[in-house]
Amino acid sequence: MKTVRTNKNISIRTRRRALECYIEPILMYGCEAWTISKQTQKKLEATEMWFLRRMLRISWTAKKTNDTVLEEAHTTRLLISKIRKRQATFFGHVMRREKLENLVTTGMLEGKRSRGKQRERLIEGLTDWLKAGKSLEAIEATKDRKTWRTMIANAVKQGT
Template identity: 55%
Template sequence: MKSSLEATEMWFLRRMMRIPWTAKKTNEEILTKAQTTRRLMTKIRKRQAKFVGHVIRRNQLEHSVTTGKFDGKRGRGRPREKMLDSLADWMNIEKPSEMIRKMSCRVGWKSLIAHASRNGT
């Protein structure tokens, strides 16, 4: 998913700069010519983190769905990647349970998001 979003971002830049896709220009050349960096994934992660923090603090049905605390059988095959796991990886937090604990303080959570988006990948 990440690579397709980054490819889409580069496609947008090429379209705005009117560079055809057949031109032999690397993504780095396009970024330097546009005097910008890739920011789409950082913006997406930042919005996801804000939304998940909001959901966790409300402590309603969405909280249970997001944390995945339901009884029942696990599906076959490879486990799906969870949003909390990917956000914890983006924010350099060891465990999603530690991240959920940090979400309870709104001001602290916002500062963690700001720090992660500055270091963003």
């Protein structure tokens, strides 16, 4: 794919589409179950910018900001919002099933909690992104597909 991504005879739009079709699905494999921390988000954004810089043949020693690279590529940062959207749709699907996956995803299992700082759960990251307030509000919103889809659409419009 390197020859296609860096070929200047191919338009930037076509190269970007090749990136979205062939490379991003590999990168986002299994992203529905990820909990995205600030550090993970920075790494994903850096990876997205690395792909764009390679596509435009911009050296890492060139003193170009990420904003100028995005302008040259005629795009914006979309990877995190795509991942969050996929997580939200999967979460809604799992919550509507009301099976064992529901209990595991919400973290409402019986037993002792481990020592130390607790890991961030998927639902906490989604409620922050959706600006739903409490996690229980988000869980209740998944019951109605139309409401859940509008919440996801509003969050995607606002960005990350």
